Amino acid sequence: MKTKLTVVKIGGNVIDDAETLKHVLQEFSQLDSPKVLIHGGGKIASELSLKMGLQPKMVDGRRITDADTLKVVTMTYGGLVNKNIVAQLQAFRCNAIGLTGADANVIPAQKRVTKEIDYGYVGDFEVDNIDVERLSFFIDGGLTPIFCALTHDQQGNLLNTNADTLASGIATTLAKFYETKLIYCFEKPGVLLDADDDNTLIRELGYLHYQQLKDDGIIHTGMIPKLDNAFAARRHGIEVGIKHALDLNKPAGTILL
Template sequence: MKQEITIVKIGGNVVDDASTLEKVLQEFSQISGPKVLVHGGGKIASDLSVKLGIQPKMVEGRRITDEESLKVVMMAYGGLVNKGIVAQLQAMGCNALGLTGADANIIPAHKRNSGEIDYGYVGDFNIEDIDTARLQFLINGELTPVFCALTHDQQGSMLNTNADTLASGLAISLAKHYHPKLVYCFEKQGVLLDSEDDATLIRELNYLHYQQLKDDGIIHNGMIPKLDNAFAARDKGVKVVIKHALELSKPAGTVLA
């Protein structure tokens, strides 16, 4: 019988706030059974870029990762944020191991082909290429993997990769060995009809309703890729919940139906 596993993805606004991050990590550390944490870098990479005299380049909210920006992203995501999270989890009694997709070749990827916009060193990956056996080996060793949003091209270059996509891909691939639950944590109560009113929380959301809300412009911007990835995971048998970061252990939030 398959064991349950929890994959938690924390968003940039959670990572950016030290107090919120500490509370979320405390709750995460207390989740029973095997678990995996996935995180982005928030605006830390942008702040570090400015300090180093490198102007961040964004198009429609997405980072253009040129050669210099890649160095900053590696320092911020793979170093400053990832190792800071690992150290906090260790202090909380959670034996965490910080990882990128390059470590143990767990998530090989490929550089995204240039379209109208060249996003630079941005990586996409195939779910079937994720080395779940190697990942399971770490988990069976009572380690808690903590992935930052970096993969690699197997040619010596790291690649900036969307953290929501990474979390969804890991949840789908781990379904070979476990019953996965994927939890997206951010600063809102869940999926809201009005982004400024927590009382408009949608407690259960199916794909047809999501499409209608997207067509009506109610769901837009950064929530679209998050929900696209969430529904991709749900379609592969993953239980998906989207909820407020400070309510990780509570039943509130939006469950995808």
């Protein structure tokens, strides 16, 4: 029988609000099973970019990452946000280790190449290329991996990688060794029919229903990559939930069918 494991992704306003983040990390530290945390930090990176005179550029919720922006996201994701999270988890007696995909060569990737848009130093990875044995070595050794949204191209370059995609990929590969659950946490109670009305929560969402909502423009922008990645993990038999970060340990939010 496989050991249970929980993969949690936090993003959005959760990371920006110190009290909310502290509460979520305390809840995360109390999870009984082995666990992995993946985080973004996009809003902080955007604020820092503006202070440095760099105008953030986004396409469909994905950041265009030129050389200067890569420096900003590396400082923000891999430094400020990641190490702050690790330090707070240590205070909650959760022995965390902060990682990028470059550390221990866990997540090699390749620079995204498209004809339509030059995303710059943005990376895509194959789930089968994640070193699940190395990752499980950390976990089985009693450490809790905390991944920021950076991978590498094995040529000396870090790559900005979508954190929702990273969470889905990590959960999928760990499902080979563990009974894996994936939880996406952000500032909303789950998937909503009306993004401005928390009372329109969809408690159960199937893929065909999602496609219809997307076609109708009800689900749009940043929720699309989140749900695309969530359903990608669900197709591998992984239990997937999307909920408010403050409800991490509660039976709440949207469950994917």
